[in-house]
Amino acid sequence: MRVQVNDKHFEITEKTNLSQLLSAQNIDTSAVAVAMNGQIIHREQWQQTELKDNDTITLVQAVAGG
């Protein structure tokens, strides 16, 4: 099945969770907010959030400047 992470598409296997996807993509998540289909998912829920076909993942880098 296919998921989208920001503007890139990825082919993943069934029963992949959000946590597995992020580590497989080598994403540094220390200052990043992660959203699935428009809703931010808190870190403690990444493991139990299973991905479905056509899910859209959005990574937002923390920004603090002004």
Place this chain on the structure above:
Amino acid sequence: MLNNEQLLRYSSNLLMKEIGEVGQQRLLKSHVLIIGLGGLGCPASQYLASSGVGQITLVDHDTISLSNLQRQTLYSSDDIGLSKARQAGHSLSQLNPDIRITALEEQACEDNLDALIKQADLVLDCTDNRETRYLINHSCYRLNTPLVSAAARGFNGQIIALNPEHSHGCYQCLYPDNVNEPLNCSNAGIAGPVVGIMGASQALQAINYFTGHELNWGYLQTFNGLSQNWQQLSLPRTASCPVCGGKNARSS
């Protein structure tokens, strides 16, 4: 009742049904606290002063430097080395002598935030660092005061309106790790108009709030200055959040 000068000064507000005379009266009775007078705080305070927000408190401990002038629109080349708060207060009073401006040359910190926020109807976080952002968020939740927080770096901007009376998450829920960003304005650069758009957007949200329009509470809005795209992401509350979760939760 508005006097003759106010009828002229605010005529463009008065002509709109979204603001009108009732809205203008509300703006004149409102008190906004603007923390940080850099690339966000300059345009935010200019629009709020010119729109007739009756009381504006400005807080910044920093002085103006040459590299600030690329985006900090309240200052000029003659102001290098002067206090941002005092200069901003001076320019804004000239822009609109009809309102009350209080300029504080101090750093927002744990010791003064509660006292500052207590007097305000709405807080704008226009700071440039994470530590102060966490403190402002915590204090606003403690005092039940709504907060519009914005930030920018490079061509990217972010803004979120938080209302402690609503059940969405807070700034601590959004970025739970207190890690320092590897990149900030001084080493990653920042596009002047991008931070200007974010500051203007904070001012707009403040005007909407004061005039009785509902804000999009709890939605992180991100702006990409290259594609000119806005994106909106909802932020749910984290049950374990030390600021807004569990027994700290004001609403469910």
